[in-house]
Amino acid sequence: DTGVSQNPRHKITKRGQNVTFRCDPISEHNRLYWYRQTLGQGPEFLTYFQNEAQLEKSRLLSDRFSAERPKGSFSTLEIQRTEQGDSAMYLCASSFQNTEAFFGQGTRLTVV
């Protein structure tokens, strides 16, 4: 296992299009987190899963955003009707229970 894997690494999309990102956590980790990071800021919490259950969602996660982790392994984050303000780095992390969280390299989204 080489760590948390995110795909794609980069995504350029036109405003109004839908995008989906994938995260594959470290295999024995039951928790999976999504964060968003904009330039000059720290990562902002979006949501997290314990196994397949989504336990918390940030107010930052508008109804255009949805995340799933159907089998408790990989997760997807979908953004519908993208806006320019959605341009950011989307980071995924995983952990075993509430032990230390390891991050993937992120997916950089650019909405044009």
Next chain:
Amino acid sequence: GEDVEQSLFLSVREGDSSVINCTYTDSSSTYLYWYKQEPGAGLQLLTYIFSNMDMKQDQRLTVLLNKKDKHLSLRIADTQTGDSAIYFCAVGDDKIIFGKGTRLHILP
């Protein structure tokens, strides 16, 4: 809500010690973290400390925790050019909250 504050910039001469400070509001967290982010790279977990500890040392890194003042610090001994990065303080068990990051600049 929970908040994590840290200074935005720190300049240190190569070979000196760097001390990055952080204050936080959530006193219930079991884990407190330091992450490193180099340009264009992801977040690398540097070290963490349990809330029932005062200090943790790991090679050149020393983490100090003052629970009463809700203050966390990271000391990097013998700072090298490769230490140039943004350092994030983060606190939390379920929902990990990050500071805005401290950009460490190394002077020759």
